[in-house]
Amino acid sequence: MLPPGKIPPEKLRELVFNHLGARGERVIIGADLGIDAAAIDFGSSILVASTDPITGAEKGIGFYAVHINANDVATFGARPKWFLVSILLPENADESLLAGIMEELHKSASKLGVAIVGGHTEVTPGLERPIVVGTMLGEVDQEKLVTSNGAKPGDAVIVTKWAGLEGTSIIASERSGELERAFGREFVEKARSFIEMISVVEDALTANEVGVHAMHDPTEGGIANGLHEMADAAGVGFRVYRERIPIREETLKICGFYNLDPLALISSGTLMVAAPKEQAKAVVEALRGKGINAAVIGEFVEDPGVKVIVENGKERPLERPESDELWKVV
Template sequence: MLPPGKVPPELLEKLFRYLGREDGRVLLGPGRGIDFGAVDFGERVLVASTDPITGAVEDIGFYALHINANDVAVSGARPRWFLVTLLLPGNTDDELPERIMADIDAEAKKLGIAIIGGHTEVTPGLDRPIVIGTMLGEVEREKLVRPDGAKPGDAIVMTKWAGLEGTSIIARERRKELSTVFGEDFVDRAASLIEYISVVPEAMVAADFGVNAMHDPTEGGIANGLHEMADSARLGFRVYPRKIPVREETRAICEYYGLNPFALVGSGSLLIAVNRDRAKALVEVLLSKGINAAIIGEFLAEKKRVAVVNGGEQPFPRPKTDELWKIFEE
């Protein structure tokens, strides 16, 4: 039986055999570690991505808009058009779908995105709403940033902090319990981390700077994101866990529930592959824009994927499932 969350990479590889007819205008199709598809429109490229929100209830519309916008932005494209499908549980009243769409509308206006279609239905068997989004964007052809563009020796730059989305979701879903343990001010700070979830600003900065690849880690957090990025480029990596930024709120919540912050759903952070000799300059540019950033490792030609701990290398495994599911399984 498959675990909750993304299907294992080995199964995903099998699914890539079923891609319909060949089309020469497809510049980038499905693959491991690839967040978007790209279609040739001459001087410009249409970029498309789709993602569901299944683990959150509160602010689900907010998450749906930004998660999908992030997947388009990592291509260097500006997100422009959004389609949304609402699947609602059987006990839904009129207020829920309107609240979800109002949230999507508000966030779309902030990023300059038009909502152009979708579908809404009450779906038997659901115990919570599911929102599935499809985002479209466009970019000049020569400025497209491919997800498989990382090169051996590239530095890995990470923006913001690990586990931002997961921290915010847990704080909202377990507010009463966490308030008793840590206090209401702490929970308010943890819940407010949702405000950092968009990577569109830093992706546009990185694209203008000139980088080799970008990836926004979602399910499985920073750990899975590193593996997905290496999968796409067919590389290994070396990471320095002590250099991975983690906020105090995330660290405390993860210690309380026994979670690994590196494997906690990580939307809001961006992983960037950039030439080693330009990495410090990129970090400085991001910091000058008010975006936290750090160099956390490098990509390797050899296929090993390791962490440096106490001066030695040890395996850095791919998470089998996101740490957030442990909260919901309880």
């Protein structure tokens, strides 16, 4: 039986990646492990396309749908421009549910300068809560295209903002009652507000202007899974340092309360960057100049068998999460 969340990599290879239809002559980057978008040659520019469902949250689902998909497009160096969305509603859904989702989609897309250009809406038998599936399209000049599989040995691993932002916000929203009793209303409201930092569009476009080899938006499985995805896609390994990974106090407390690993908690809002070692300082300074927290947490290494984290001076393997920690509590 498959676990909740993303399909394991070995099953993707076995069941998915050998059934991809016709070979597209203009496809520069197609479906593969650790690849969050496709890149298609349109001559003077590259069309970047990504699709993602929102299944782990009901509150703010339209907000998440726009930003999660925009993030994937931005990691290729492209500016998100057009959005298609399929909205699947549970039986007996009230019109107000659809109206609320559309208002969230409209506001979020408008903020990013994105046009909603199509989609599908239906009431779907068997659903317990709504599911929104988005497809974002963006555009980038050929010379500025970045991929998530471009990390090179010796590259610095840079992360922006803090680990587990999305997961912290979702848990604070879904389990607000017991968290308020444990930590107080002000704490919970602050944790819930982390959703406002979920976009990495500015992070990615800023880093790309300086010059990077790869970028990735760690979603399910958090920082830990994101590191594995970047390394697998590029055929390299990594060594990161636990004390360098920025994590908000609210995330640590919530994870401690539910016995969760913050490094395996869904982390939209964080951007992972592979930058040439000599460029790392400039990338971090450019990000901080835009008010975006950023830190170098380690490096990519040549040996793909080395996927380790250093904690309290001791090195240990950083295992790929079987599923996201979020599923334990929502």
